[in-house]
Amino acid sequence: MIFRTLIIFFLFFIAQITFAQEKSLVDVYLQVSGSANAYKGDLSPSYQKWSSAFHIGAFSDQHRWFNPTASLSIGNLVGQNTNYDYLNPPRNNTFFKTNFVQFSLGLRLNAIKTDFLTVYLNPNIGIMRFTPKDIRNQKLANQPETRALGETLPTTAFVIPVNVGAMYKFKASKVAVGAEVGLLNPRSDYLDNIGEFGSASARDNSLQIKLSVYAPLTRYDAEKERKKQEQKKERRQEWLRKQGLLKESQQKNENKIQTTPKNVEKKKLTPTQLKNQKAKEKAEKEKQKKAEERAKTLEKNKKESEKQKQKVSTEKQKAQEKKLKEAEKRKKEVEKKKKKAEEEKRKKQAKKKKS
Structure with a gap:
């Protein structure tokens, strides 16, 4: 029976992968588990x-903080102690194997919930039917x-299972x-057939x-759900x-809130998406600020x-002007010397003619 259930679930699993829709969000998950007890x-x-033990159940994943769960478990517990010291027993009972069927209802309390990862505490209350054997x-x-x-x-008892777990979702x-660790917490001390002697x-x-x-298991369109709520x-x-x-005044305020594009946009987004959007906007602002700086x-x-x-350039220009001035000055001095030399030459020639 368990083998057939696993085959059906596997086919269902493949169908869900094939026909998964990007725009839709999961409302209810089917959970199939195996546990070591x-x-x-x-x-x-x-x-x-x-x-x-084998477990099959379902839970809603639509809400941020609290999600209801339901599960059915089939399995067994085993214990043995050949040296157990009874209180005046008529007959030793040193071994037991208890088969059980358990149905539980619970509530997932999400400590962390993102688009991919959920970490939660899952307290439950349920009823167990058990059959100890020798x-x-x-x-x-x-x-x-x-x-x-x-x-x-x-052969029946209330149970209060408490589990801590994590679940990772694949995007496509x-x-x-997921994985869970927890305690069964049965309200009976007869799982091992030892009551008053224990x-x-x-x-x-x-x-x-x-x-x-x-x-x-079921999906819903987030956009359609938003329109329905509106x-x-x-x-x-x-x-x-x-x-x-x-x-x-209240009507005007509500109309204003409804027609504000920013608020309409926020309604479309989940808390995680809003958080990511804010982080993105902050990063963009920082990037813009750095670019401006x-x-x-x-x-x-x-x-x-x-x-x-x-x-x-100014210093070069000044240096060039200085050089030009110096060159001009030297040129004038050379011309002056030349004129003086010519004048002395003329004077000498004039003296020669007189003599």
Whole structure:
């Protein structure tokens, strides 16, 4: 039966991957799990003697903080202690194997919930039907000699399982995988068929380590859901308006809120998407601020460079002007010397003629 269930689930799993829609969001997940269970009680002071269980359930994933769950579990618990010291027992009961069927309802309390990862605490309340058997696979309920005189063996009990787990979703198909660790917390001390002969401090319990696969069971269109909520709100406002219960100022404010594009956009987004959008906007602002600072720095450097170039150019121009002046001065001095030499030459020639 379990094998057939796994085959059906596998086919359903493949179908969900094939026909997954990007725009739709998962409303309810189907959860199929396998767990390793360790017994602790009168025949074992610590969690040991591991056994297995199969779990199938469903939970809503539509809300941020709280999500209801339901699950059905089928499995067994095993314990043995050949040296167990009974309180005047008529017959030793050192081994048991208890088959159980359990149905639970719970609530997931999400500590972390993003588009991909959810970390949660999952308290439950449920009912368990169990059947302890001995090493020969005989029902211990039919063996009154294994218990105190007049003591009967109950076969049903309330359970309060508490689990801590995490779930990772794959983006394309919304299929997910997860793991949980928790305690069964049965409200019965007869899982091992030891009641009055047992110790009051060694109450029966089971540690569960569970691995799960999740497939989308139902989906919903986020945009369609938003429009539906808006229509519902409009109908309510219309009714209040007809009854005269909606004040004019309140009506204006609500209309303003409805027609503000920013608020409409926010309604379309989930809390995680809003958070990501804010982070993106902040990053864009920081990027823009850095770009502006970089542009200012470049502009400043450019101005300083131009100023430096202008200064160098002015100094070069001054040096050239100075050189030109010096050259002009030297030229004048040369011309002056030349004129003086010519004048002296003329004077000498004039003296020669006289003599």
